Amino acid sequence: MSAMGKDRDDQEPRIDLDRQKKARSYARKRRIVFFLDTAMVYVYAGALLASGLSLGLRETVARLSGNQIVIVALYAAVFYLGYVALTYPIAVLGGYVLPRQHSLSTQTFGEWSVDWAKGLAISAFIGLLAVETAYYLMGAIPGLWWLVMGILALLFTVVLTNLAPIALVPLFFKMAVLSDESLVRRLVRLASNAKVKVRGVYRMNLSSKTTAANAALMGLGNTRRIVLGDTMLDRYTDEEIETVFAHELGHHVHADIPRSILVQSALMLAGLYVASLVLDSLALRSGFESVADIATLPLLALALGVVGLLAMPIGNAFSRWQERRADLYALEATGNPRAFRNAMVRIANQNLAELDPGALIEFLLYDHPSIRKRIMLAEEFERGR
Ligand SMILES: [Zn+2]
Secondary structure (H helix, E strand, C coil), X not given: CCCCCCCCCCCCCCCCHHHXXXXXXHXXXXXXXXXXXXXXXXXHHHHHHHCCHHHHHHHHHHHHCCCHHHHHHHHHHHHHHHHHHHHHHHHHHHHHHHHHHCCCECCCHHHHHHHHHHHHHHHHHHHHHHHHHHHHHHHHCCCCHHHHXXXXXXXXXXXXXXXXXXXXXXXXXXXXXXXXXXXXXXXHHHHHHCCCCCCCEEEECHXXXXXXXXXXXXXXXXXXXXXXXXXXXXXXXXXXXXXXXXXXXXXXXXXXXXXXXXXXXHHHHHHHHHHHHHHHHHCCCCCCCCCCCHHHHHHHHHHHHHHHHHHHHHHHHHHHHHHHXXXXXXXXXXXXXXXXXXXXXXXXXXXXCCCCCCHHHHXXXXXXXXXXXXXXXXXXXXXXX
């Protein structure tokens, strides 16, 4: 395919100041949604514990069945449904209303709802598996359940990362092997220069849901691939796409996915250990039968939630470090800082990404460096050559 017929703007892009104003207001609203969503976990779990409803619920489901697996499943189902109902307005606001208001979403409410339901079904299945396993282990090996649980979570994450591009992502997006020949030739050359085998470059139909551009390295082992959104492929120049591809290639060269899995698993293990200490010290004082009493689930959720929130800046700092290194890789591999900068400018305009969210927000919430920092890196690279 030639550049003709593509909806491309070959002019050197500039930061759209009007879009930046919208980006700031969008970011502010999204942070409020994030805060509400996070707070709701604590409010919900805290209320179940303080009101005695948690114990009451366990007593009720225990009357329905004597089987421990059934009791855990029934309790977890009611716990989860209550949480989903409580947070549904926040999910609609953050997932549908705000992106629609800012012309980022291309979905109808019906389409969004189908995706939401699919996501819910997946997390309910994984959640149930996790809760059943955790409470079984708490009963079987009370002192070490957190360690075994952490190891199982690591193995599960490895399997899930491997399956994601072939089993999970296709539930939401179509992926097809990239067929733009001249572009593919460019990308293959870049990959062979790096002496790495990329198992495939795919085009994903992001435009079915969003106007925003994105790209990713996905999968593990035999499913590993670089995925580029059609929202980028149809609107960016080949040189710009090449720099984005090179960034993803950088993640591959540096083995960032396996490293991320290890770091996330270490943080998870720390969280589970702290949760086990909290359960040990509070469970028996608070009227539960034992730590393995499913009525302690809100306490477990609270402990994991607090540790998760505290660990978030650590995980984000680690991620930003990897992202910066992938940016540097892209600059070196393509030798084209101008195209890299232009791609960043387009992303900021198109995705309503805030150029500069401020140091504190970036430290706490950003898993990528701010666009301003990424542009500055490209300019430094250009000057330093
Ligand atoms: Zn990246």
